[in-house]
Amino acid sequence: MDGHRQQAGRSGLPEERIPEVSPPVSLQDGSAAAFVGWMRHSAPYIHAFGGKTFVIAFDGEVAQGERMQRLAYDCNLLAALGIRLVLVHGARPQIDAEMARRGLTPVFHKGMRVTDAAALECVKAAMMVTRVEIEAKLSQGLPNTPMAGSYMRVTGGNFITARPLGVIDGVDFQYTGAVRRVIAEEIVADLEQENVVLITPLAPSPSGEIFNITMEEVATEVAVAIGAEKLVFLCDAPGLLDAQGKLVSSVTADAAARALAEGSGLTEDLHLYLPHALEAVRRGVGRAHLIDRDLDGGLLLEFFTHAGVGTLVTRDPIFRFRDARPEDVPALIALIAPMEADGTLVRRDRELLEKEIERFLLVEYDGVVVGSAAIYPFSEERAAELACLAVAPEFRRAGIGEELLHRIEARARAMGLERLYVLTTRTAHWFLERGFREVGPEALPRRKRELYNYQRRSKVFVKELI
Numbered sequence: 406m407d408g409h410r411q412q413a414g415r416s417g418l419p420e421e422r423i424p425e426v427s428p429p430v431s432l433q434d435g436s437a438a439a440f441v442g443w444m445r446h447s448a449p450y451i452h453a454f455g456g457k458t459f460v461i462a463f464d465g466e467v468a469q470g471e472r473m474q475r476l477a478y479d480c481n482l483l484a485a486l487g488i489r490l491v492l493v494h495g496a497r498p499q500i501d502a503e504m505a506r507r508g509l510t511p512v513f514h515k516g517m518r519v520t521d522a523a524a525l526e527c528v529k530a531a532m533m534v535t536r537v538e539i540e541a542k543l544s545q546g547l548p549n550t551p552m553a554g555s556y557m558r559v560t561g562g563n564f565i566t567a568r569p570l571g572v573i574d575g576v577d578f579q580y581t582g583a584v585r586r587v588i589a590e591e592i593v594a595d596l597e598q599e600n601v602v603l604i605t606p607l608a609p610s611p612s613g614e615i616f617n618i619t620m621e622e623v624a625t626e627v628a629v630a631i632g633a634e635k636l637v638f639l640c641d642a643p644g645l646l647d648a649q650g651k652l653v654s655s656v657t658a659d660a661a662a663r664a665l666a667e668g669s670g671l672t673e674d675l676h677l678y679l680p681h682a683l684e685a686v687r688r689g690v691g692r693a694h695l696i697d698r699d700l701d702g703g704l705l706l707e708f709f710t711h712a713g714v715g716t717l718v719t720r721d722p723i724f725r726f727r728d729a730r731p732e733d734v735p736a737l738i739a740l741i742a743p744m745e746a747d748g749t750l751v752r753r754d755r756e757l758l759e760k761e762i763e764r765f766l767l768v769e770y771d772g773v774v775v776g777s778a779a780i781y782p783f784s785e786e787r788a789a790e791l792a793c794l795a796v797a798p799e800f801r802r803a804g805i806g807e808e809l810l811h812r813i814e815a816r817a818r819a820m821g822l823e824r825l826y827v828l829t830t831r832t833a834h835w836f837l838e839r840g841f842r843e844v845g846p847e848a849l850p851r852r853k854r855e856l857y858n859y860q861r862r863s864k865v866f867v868k869e870l871i
Contacts, residue, residue, distance in 0.1 A: 443709075443710070446709075446710070446711070447709035447710070449771075449772065449773060450708060450709045450771070451486055451709070453771070453772070454486065454487075454488050454634070454708065455486060455487035455488065456487055456488075456489070457488060457489065457634035457635070458488075458489040458490075458491065458596060458631060458632070458633045458634055458635075459483065459488055459489070459490055459491070459633065459634060459635045459636075459637060460491045460492075460493065460624055460627055460628040460631075460633045460635070460636045460637065461476075461480070461490065461491070461492050461493070461637045461639070461704070462492075462493045462494075462495075462620055462621060462623075462624035462636070462637065462638050462639070462678075463476065463492075463493075463494055463495065463620075463638075463639040463698065464494075464495040464497060464620060464639070464640075464674070464698075465494070465495045465496040465497045465498045465499050465500075465535065466497075466498060466641075466698065467494075467639050467698050468494045468495070468496065468499075468535050468538070468539055469499075469535075469538065472698060472699070473538070473539060473542050474542060475701055475702070476542075476639075476704075477542040477543050477545065479702060479703075479704045479705055480492070480543065480557070480601065480704075481543075481555050481557060482705065483704065483708075484555075484557055484599075484601060485555065489596040489599075490601045490602070491592065491596070491601075491602045491604065491627060491628075491631070491633070492539070492601065492602070492603045492604065493604045493606065493620055493623050493624040493627065494535060494536065494539055494603070494604075494605065494606075494620065495606065495619075495620035496528075496531045496532050496535040499531035499532075499534065499535050500518075500524075500527055500528050500531040500532075502531070503527040503530050503531045504524065504527045507523075507527060509523055509524065509527065511524070512524075514573070514574065514576045514578070515573075515574070517570075517578065517581065518581060518617070519576065519577075519578050519579060519581060520578065520579055520580040520581040520616075520617045521579050521580065522579070522580065524580070524617075525579075525580040525615065525617060528580075528607065528617045529607065529615065532605050532606075532607050533605075535605075536561075536603065536605050539603060540559050540603065543557050543559050543601065543603070544556075544557065544559065557601050558598075558599070558600045558601065559600070559601050559602075559603050560595045560600040560601070560602055560603070561602065561603050561604060561605065562591060562595075563588075563608070563609065564587060564588050564591055564592050564602075564604060564627070565584060565585075565586070565587055565588070565604070565606075565608035565618070565623060565626075565627075566584075566585045566586045566588075566608055566609065566610065566611060567582040567583065567584060567585055567608035567609060567610050567615075567616035567618055568582060568583055568584075568585040568610060568616070569581075569582050569583075569610070569614075569616060570582055570583050570616075580614070580615065580616055580617055581616065581617050581618075582608065582610070582616025582617060582618050583616075583618060583622065584608070584618060584622055584623060584626040585608075585610070585611075587626050587627050587629075587630035587631075589627075589630035589631045592627065592630075592631050593631055596631075604623060604624075604627060606618045606619060606620045606622075606623040608623075619677075621638065621677055621678055621681045622681065624636060624638070624681070625681040625684060625685050628685050628690045629685060629688045629689060629690060632689065632690075633690050633691070634690075634691040634692070635690070635691060635692050635693070635694060636681075636682065636685045636690050636692075636693045636694070637693070637694045637696060637704070637707075638674070638678040638681070638682065638693070638694070638695050638696070639696055639697075639698035639703070640672070640674035640675060640678055640695055640696070640697070640698060641672050641673065641674040641675075641697075641698065642672040642674060642675055642695070642697065643697045643700070643714070643715065643716075644695045644696065644697070644714075644715040644716030645661070645664060645671075645675065645679065645695060645716040646670050647670075648669070648670070650670070651802075652715075652716065653716050654712060654713060654715075654716065654717065654803060655716070655717040655718075655719065655723040655724075655803070656716060656717070656718055656719075657718075657719055657720065657721065657722055657723075658683040658686050658687050658718060658719070658720050661679055661682065661683040661718055662683055664679070665679055665680060665683075675695065678695060679695065679718075681693075682694075682695060682718040683718055685718075686718055686719055686720040687720055692717055692718065692719050693717075693718040693719075694707055694713075694715050694716070694717055694718070695715050695716040695718070696714065696715035697714070697715065700714060703715065710799075711770060711771075711773060711775065711797065711799050711800070712799035712800065723770065724768050724769070724770055724775075724776075724803070724805060724808075725768065725769040725770075726766060726767070726768055726808070726809075726812060727766070727767055727769065728763070728765070728766060728767070729762045729763070729765035729766065729767045729777070730762065731759060731762055733762065733765075733767060733774065734755060734758050734759055734762060736767075736773075736774040737758060737762075737765065737767070737774060737777055738755060738758065739774075740774055740775070740776075740777055740795055740797060741753070741777065741793060741795050744795055748830060748831075749830070749831045749832075750793060750795060751858075751861070753793070761779070764779045764780055764781060765777055765778070765779045765793070766778050766779070766780075766809060766812055766813065766816075768796075768805050768808075768809065770800065775796065775797040775799075775800050775805065776795065776796045776797065776800065776805045776806070776809055777793055777794070777795050777809075778791060778792075778793060778794045778795075778809040778810070778812070778813050779791075779792045779793045780792075780813050780816055780817060781853075782817070782820055782822060783850035783851075783852060783853065784820070784821075784822070785850075786850045786851070787821065787822050787823045787824065788822055788823065788824040788825070788826060788850050789813075789817045789820070789822050789824075789825055789826070790825075790826045790827065790828070790850075790853055791810070791813050791825055791826070791827045792827075792828075794806060794809060794810070794827070796809075806835070807839070810839060813825070814868075814870060817870055818870050822870060823869065823870050823871050824867055824868065824869055824870060825867065825868045825870055826848075826849060826850070826853070826865065826866070826867050827841065827865075827866050827867075827868075828857075828863035828864070828865055828866075829863060829864055829866070830861065830862070830863050830864065833864050833866070836866045836868075837866070839868075840868050841866035841867060841868045842866065842867060842868070843864060843865065843866050844865050844866070844867050845865060846859075846865055848865065848867065849865060
């Protein structure tokens with residue numbers, strides 16, 4: 406959290422014990438195959454992110470101890486992969502500790518620190534010490550550590566100019582400020598020199614006064630100004646949670662705004678960071694992420710796995726539905742092969758898929774095919790078959806299957822068809838819950854009935870579309 410936000414019930418440095426960094430993978434144990442699979446599947450993201458800029462924002466709780474050690478390891482790897490990094494840190498617990506040491510009592514209004522002259526001295530002292538400690542973590546290179554042989558050049562500067570926040574509700578916030586301007590070209594110039602830019606949320610005004618600014622505001626304004634691909638907040642929750650307490654893996658800015666208006670289930674960090682995340686994507690940042698600060702390797706898991714581990718905030722829906730093309734055949738085979746192997750889907754050879762590819766609707770996530778469905782019309786009987794409905798395992802709780810079904814139904818109606826059939830051996834209840842009813846094979850359209858495999862004994866379901 407930034408330097409002037411209040412966190413209820415916590416006035417000093419956190420004392421909780423953080424587990425040790427996980428040991429490296431042993432190629433002799435059972436995790437070797439998982440490691441190899443993960444590395445191979447991460448390749449598309451490594452190619453996509455090279456040369457892109459990520460702004461990573463973290464509070465004072467992260468900027469110390471094992472949390473900072475882990476973050477340094479992950480930032481070192483991201484930089485080695487060619488990702489340009491801007492880090493924005495906070496220092497709330499460090500500021501509170503410095504004020505306590507000097508016998509000062511923090512003053513807040515609506516959760517915002519009122520920074521008078523005495524408090525500003527504490528802010529400057531705590532921020533500078535925190536910054537030096539972060540630089541030290543990022544500059545490691547000892548043998549037998551994840552940073553062996555590395556050298557990250559960490560730079561900073563007067564990239565931000567500030568203005569006073571002013572008087573709100575009759576309260577003069579004095580040296581609490583807001584961003585006036587981001588000197589984006591200087592940040593970009595440092596990034597082009599392969600430097601990691603570290604920004605402390607203290608900034609001067611044109612008159613030479615120094616102001617204390619929130620970490621989340623600085624991170625957002627910097628991300629917008631430099632056209633960052635991603636804005637990342639490390640926070641005190643796994644991400645945005647739904648009414649049942651389950652992680653929302655992706656959300657549009659409009660949906661995030663509704664969640665904020667409802668306000669239920671939001672932690673203190675989410676109340677602070679979610680508004681900035683949706684503001685950032687609305688103002689041109691590619692994507693914003695909310696990731697659990699206590700999850701070891703959370704950045705790597707979020708960026709280099711299909712499903713991620715936090716909440717992704719985008720301006721528009723993250724999944725792209727489109728018609729399949731001939732060049733999609735290899736990706737479609739890779740998607741459905743595991744389901745063909747376990748008997749969920751009927752096996753289709755490559756030649757057949759190439760001939761019938763125009764019947765398929767695909768779903769993409771970050772350019773990777775994660776879902777499919779096909780429609781086979783029987784116009785003479787005003788019916789169609791829904792076939793090859795498949796969703797990658799990590800996305801089966803994202804509503805993709807339901808959306809594919811709705812789109813296939815819409816296509817069938819547009820073709821003037823009245824019934825939609827499906828044959829399945831594993832997902833009968835899923836279709837029953839969505840308006841289908843079971844019928845016998847004899848109810849199938851004639852051409853499909855002639856091809857029915859009695860050895861497979863698929864159950865037949867039909868849905869009326871009128």
